[in-house]
Amino acid sequence: MKLKIWRNILLLVCLLAIFQKAEAHPYHVSIAEVKYNAKTQSLEIALKIFTDDLEKTLSDLVRKPVLLTSDAAVQKLLETYFQKNFNVALSHNQVEVPRLLGFEKQDDAHWFYLDIPVKASQLVTAKLRNQVLIQTFPDQTNLTNLEINGQKRTLIFKEGEVLKPLL
Template identity: 35%
Template sequence: MEVLFNKWLMSLLITCMIFSKNEASEEAGTKHPIHLSVTEINHNAQDKTLEISCKIFTDDFEKVLAQNYRTKVDLTNPPDKAAMEKLVNDYVQKHLSVKADGKPAAFTALGFEKDQDVVYSYFQVDNVASVKSIGITNTLMYDLFDDQISLMHITVGGKRKSGKLDYPAKETIFSF
C-alpha cells in the first residue's frame, strides 16, 4: 500500500513540476524538455457518466494540430473559437479511445480551455452506470513526438489508479 501511494505521489509531483510555469525557462527562451500528456477519467456514478479531460502543452498541441489539419492554429487567442474546438475535438477523438467493460465508449465533446502553458480538453461518456474495467488506447501526440509520455489517472468508486504509456506503447487496461 505504501509503495502504491509513493508511486502515486511521485507521479503527481512530476506532473506538477512539468506543468508548472517555469519563469527561468521562459526568460531564457527555452521550451519544456519533455513531451507529456495527462488524461484523467472519472466515473460519476450519480450522473452515470465518464468525465474525461486531456492536458497537453499548448505549443505542442498547436504544432500537431497545424501539421495534421494544415491550417493556422491559435489556442490562446482563437479568432474562431468554434473552428479551434472542432480541431481539438476531432484530434483527441481520433487519438484517444476508451472502452468501459470492453464496450467502446462514445465521447461527447464539452470544449477546451487554456491555462498557462497547457490546454485542457473535456469530454463526457453518457450511460455508464457502473465500471469494472476501463481500457484506453492513447496515441495523443504520437504523430509528432517519438518520446511522448502519456500519463493516465482513472478514478472509479473513489479508487484512483494511474498508469503511464511510453511511445510506442498505446494500450492499457485498468481494473476496479
C-alpha cells in the same frame, strides 16, 4: 566600432532568446484526470496539454497553422482529434468517443474538459486509449490518473502502448 559591438550583443541576445524558447519544455507530457461518475454513467476527464505541442500536432494534421481559439472550426478539429486519440474501447468493434465540453488556457498549457459515456457494467472490460501527441512526439508520455469506484491508480501511455484496462 561601438555600433558593431552593440549589434553583435543584440544578435547574441536574440539568439539566446530563440534557443531559450525552443527549450521551453524539453519533455513532452500530458496529464489526464479521469473520474467515473456513477450517477451519470460517464468518465469525466480533465486533460492538460502544452499549448504549443497541440497546436503543432493539429497544424501538421491539417497542413496549415492552427491556434487554439474558440472558433467553431478549431472546436470541431479538437473534437475529431480527441475522438481518435482519447477514447474508450468497449469491445473490438465498439468505441465510445469523448464529447468536448470546453477548454481553458493556463499559462503555457490548456485544460480540456471531456466526458465519455460508459456504463458501470462495461468498466470491467473497457480499455482506455490515450495517444494524444504521440504521433508528433515519439518521446511523449501521457499520464492518466484514474479514480473509479473509489479506487485510484495511474496509467502511463508511451509510444506503442495503445490500450490499457480501466480496472
